[in-house]
Amino acid sequence: MVCLYLLSFLLLGQRGSNHTAGRFLFNQQDSRTLSRQLRAKNIVCNPKISRPLPLPPKVLSNGTHDFDPTVIVLSFDGLRADYLSRGHTPNILSVGTSGVVAEYMQPSFPTLTFPNHYTMGTGLFPSSHGIVANMFYDPTLGEDFNYRIPDKSWDPKWWGGEPIWETAVLQNQRSGVIMWPGGESLRPVRPTYHVRYKSSTPVAEKMDTVLTWLDRPREERPTVMNVYISEVDTAGHNYGPDSRRCQKALVEVDNAVGILMDGLRQRGLDKVVNLLLVSDHGMSYVTPTQSIYYDDYIDPSELLLEESLQPHLAIRTKDPKRLDHIYKTLKSAQEKHNLQFKVYRSHEIPERYNYAHHPRIAPVVAIAEPGFVMTRRDMGIAVVGVHGWDHEAEEMRAIFMASGPSFPSHGPERLQPFENVELYEIIARTVGLQVEEGATDGVRNGYVSRPC
Ligand SMILES: *[C@@H]1O[C@H](CO)[C@@H](O)[C@H](O)[C@H]1NC(C)=O
């Protein structure tokens, strides 16, 4: 039985872009090949593509205008997979109803916004693209990255791989990026259109911008659009995943999807343009009793860069000779008091995290159990909801659904869960962008399995 659903197709011919540059950044090809095989075995029902490949996407018309294959990707920060069953998101659900919907999309570790948006953009794990957390230290550069400081974080030296908005430009298509993390980095190839991050921008305005782009003449119109939407995450952090404010944010972003869908229908584009709805990670409550106060055991002033109140604590010591002591102290404290975290030397981090081999990953990493945070006595708890845990934790699950000419349209097609490193190739194939074999950490080549 054929267990793979073909979302798109393979294009033949010349490669339009140089995918070798910046790919295997840290010479980890061997370990990656191994884990690719393991994951392929675990996740894909039937890795053999046993049906003929469909034709490449073709130019479509809405009656008056020709449209090149086009895709709009909306990412809802912090939209946990089970939020969709709450009855607040009819527009979002309708995309899946008329196309495909995954039970959930699995984020990458750490389940934070910057690493995961750049993973969705590049098809690479954080350990491959280099944005290994929202804040981290690079021992080679001797500098730290901080997602809140644009002057620092947009320097191209931080951003590896090739995001889809660059792939589009390199292959003579056009891209438009609205606030998607990584889209502002000052890499040599820039998206054709770009809207800078501004937290006060209403989500409806972002939808208007997308529609304005669609109204441009064909030779100026972006074919790949990536839109970042923050409301649900903000409400989840401040009020918690079950709060009324979080429901309100769901209604707000769902209304915006309605605006976009109306705009597409008015232009006769609902069967012409592909729409992909995704999220980066979920959200979970934390309480003071779920805090692990690491300053009860170690002296925080010995640490190099602390991002406190996170599910994971990257540990580097100002004096490298103290690292071993700190590791052992935390490990024995954990064992003695049966604390809800694990501490690893970087080579001990379980392979399923795909979090290894990058110099930006700290030599010692403590990872709290889902629902618990690593924090200090003097920090208190400033938020209600948190994310960043184990990417396989149920509370961290993200969403994926899609509709449009590149997807089956005979009713809701339910897909097996898959990892977000697959997204790059799914996007690429909907618009006929070519991806070299092995250029991403995905294992499905743009195909996504459905239940066997
Ligand atoms: C691709 O990039 C690599 C590394 O920058 C370079 O050595 C190679 O010549 C390039 N290949 C093509 C086809 O441009």
Ligand SMILES: *[C@@H]1O[C@H](CO)[C@@H](O)[C@H](O)[C@H]1NC(C)=O
């Ligand atoms: C087709 O799309 C173009 C560009 O958005 C729009 O100006 C035009 O009105 C649309 N045509 C129809 C028949 O809706």
